[in-house]
Amino acid sequence: MDTREKLLAAAARLFHEKGFTATSVAEILERADVNSGSLYHFFSGKEELLRGVLERYHALLPDELIAPAEATTEDGVERVFALLALYRKGMEITGCRYGCPIGNLALETTDAYPNIRPLVEANFVQWIGHVERWLAAEGARFPRGTDFHRLAQLVLTTMEGGLMQTRARRSLAPFDESVAALRHYLDLLMGKKGKGNAPSRTTHRRPSAPRRNSRSARGR
Structure with a gap:
């Protein structure tokens, strides 16, 4: 090194x-x-070092998290849950103390260092992109009109929110409950296929897949 x-x-x-x-x-x-x-x-200083850390996270994501999740299964939906399981394992190893490194830095630094925001955003966009790709590969299992980008954003929100609560409570229960709710939601979506009530991009039914909105909503 x-x-x-x-x-x-x-x-x-x-x-x-x-x-x-x-x-x-x-x-x-x-x-x-x-x-x-x-x-x-x-x-030049600590802020530039922070930039380097965020760039490093972006470069390491494919090998350290995406590839291991993909190695567990060919099923795109199950790859999502394999990825979430890697975050759970990290929290278990650290005693639920540290949370998501990108999420933590986003909360702490983006107001004080606005130039850092694009790097934080790039990390989230890359993460979402991989999850979107996995879900889209299983498109035949979902209702017509499902927006996989928005669905991938929901996965990110579930992960970040679950980790934050787990860190605050020093318990894996909030993360496990969040992931279980996500799985239930995806199961409901996939169960709707072919029943004549698939969500469209303009109607709102419950449970429904996230609808496409402006791409400016990428990230958290």
């Missing part, structure tokens, strides 16, 4: 464990076992 990657890996772990604001440059240097000159050779 080269020096730049050591700095990014150390910063990512500390931002996840402690938060961006509570993490000092000195702690990052100590965790990475490098000197300050090395840090400032690659990064």
Whole structure:
């Protein structure tokens, strides 16, 4: 691992464990076992290091989360739940302490550092895109007119909300309950196929698939 990657890996772990604001440059240097000159050779300061961490998350997502989820099954819907199970495992290992690294940084930094928002958004857009692809691959199982982009956004919302509640309560129960509700919803949608009441893009029935809206709604 080269020096730049050591700095990014150390910063990512500390931002996840402690938060961006509570993490000092000195702690990052100590965790990475490098000197300050090395840090400032690659990064002008802590904000640029944050940018690097978010870019790193974006680059690692396909190999660290998407590929493992895809390796578990050929079923697109089940790949969604395999991905959610990876987040659950992370919370279980850490005692429900840390939550989603991207979600945490989004809440903490995007007001103070507006230039960071596009990088946070890019991470969410990529995540949503993979889930949308999986769901769309199972399109024949869903009602005609189902908007898989909006449905993938719902999956992201379920994941982030479940992790936030799990972190707050130090219990996996909120995450498990959120995922169970999502599965029930998808089962209802898939059960509607061919019964003459598939949702359209202009009508609103319950339960219904999310409808297409402006693409400016991408992300959280």
